[in-house]
Amino acid sequence: MRAIVIDDEKPAQLHLERLLRSDGRITPVHCFSTAREGLDFLATERVDVVFLDIGMPEMNGLEAAEYIQQLDNSIRIIFVTAYADHAVEAFELHALDYVLKPVSSARLAKTIDRIAAVTIPVSSPVAATTEVQVSQSGGAGVDIHVPGLLTFKHLDIYRSLNEEAQKHKWRTTKSQELFAFLFHHRGEWVSKEILLDQLWADVSQEKGLTHLHTSVYQIRKLLREWDMTGKLEYNMNRYRLLPGNLVSDVEQFEQGTSYAAITTDHVDQLKDIAALYRGDYLEEHDYRWAQAKARELRRKYIRLVMDLAEWNMNHGRGKEAIEQLSELLEREPYAEDICRLMMNVYASLEDQQAILQLYDSFTQTLLEDLGHQPEPETSRLYENLMAR
Structure with missing residues (x-):
């Protein structure tokens, strides 16, 4: 196996290089004093292992590890540090292992044992010819x-x-x-x-x-x-x-809500799109940075359900429209446009008693929770529908 050493301390480089050569299982092909020099080398040369000091100026080992993984995520990273707390952090990050300075031959031997157990050398013909294929049907x-x-x-x-x-x-x-x-x-x-x-x-x-x-x-x-x-x-x-092949509900939802008008051909598909909305976007996490997106998606959901309900009403499916709007009104108890559409659906079903109950309940909710009456447009619609 081939390795490089990146450490800003020359004595530490020479010490680690000597231990590697003494062990014999890993060949140190180069030593670098800065992370940038090591990254430039890795951009054109392949190695199996990088021994990487954490505490370096300009670019520390943790940041350098990000670039190394970006270049080739098969490279095994071994962090070298003088501080035990940094060693634990390093082990949690990208490292296969870590060693504390001053590095002992016994500790390094254990590290090389771990490397050998999981690494195929770059010189191996298997590494050069084997391809991993992911298919829809496995063994x-x-x-x-x-x-x-x-x-x-x-x-x-x-x-x-x-x-x-x-x-x-x-x-x-x-x-x-x-x-x-x-x-x-x-x-x-x-x-x-x-x-x-x-x-x-x-x-x-x-x-x-x-x-x-x-x-x-x-x-x-x-x-x-x-x-x-x-x-x-x-x-x-x-x-x-x-994201690659990761399929998300929010992407499906946004694609589905880009319709111009509901037609018979895709009304069932839009119902499936509406069913994706299990709750507000990242609702249970309460991420501050997600709130604007959550409001945008909520508006799209309300518009979609109302359009579906209106389509159902116009196609003689008033009961289905009421079910959709009742669930929506539970989410948006003060939404006057939802209340007005529900009254129109009840009117299409010739159910004046339901119009009366809905309006009274909605008026009471507004009065008790917000301290105001329904909008004039809502009141006029109620009066006109009851007058019929």
Whole structure:
């Protein structure tokens, strides 16, 4: 196996290089004093392992690891640090292992044992010729379905194997929120500064960066282990999420609500689209940054349900329209336009008693909760319908 060493301390470089050569299982092909030099080398040369110091000026080891994974996520990263607390953080991030300075031959031997157990050398013909293919049907009758993302009400990622749904278990709430935030801005570059301000404003910058790197690692692990074609990319202190084959309810919903008018050909499809709305966008998480999007999607949902109800009313399906509007009015108890449409549907069913009960109930709700009467347009419609 081939390795490079990146450490700003020359004595530490020479010491680690000597230990590697003494062990004999890994060949140190080069040593670099800055992360930038090491990254430039990796841009044109392949190695199996990078021994990476955390505490370096200009670009530290944690940031350098982001770029290394971006160049080739098969490279095994071993963090080298003089501080035990940093070592634990490093192990949580990208590293296969970490070693504390001063590095001993016995500790390094254990690290190389771990590397050897999981790494195929780049010189191996298997590494050069083997391709992993993901098909819709795997061996032993396993049916692999495209992962799905649910964002209405609660954020969840599902996949199904042999018709059984499997839900991803988020390791931390912050890795879940980071995924939600990057998906919210999918395809767009988001700077580290914005991520730290939006998600980790309540902790120090150093602690926030540690949480950010840990969450990034967890997301990349999810993408890899669930056979997703999407990527979490890093460049120039910015991240972006490319969803790949991940199918989300919010994307389906937004595509479905771009209709010009409801027709017989696609009314059933629009009913399915409305059913995707299990609750407000990321409702149970109460993310401040998601509130504007939540209001936008809620307006689209209300418009869709009202259009479906009006279509049902005009096609002699008044009872179905009432069911749709009753559920909608529970979500929006002060919405006058929903109340007016319900009164019109009851009028199409020639049910004056229902009009009376609805108007009285709606008027009482407005008076008790908000302290005002229905709008003149609502009152005039009620009077005209009752006069008939």
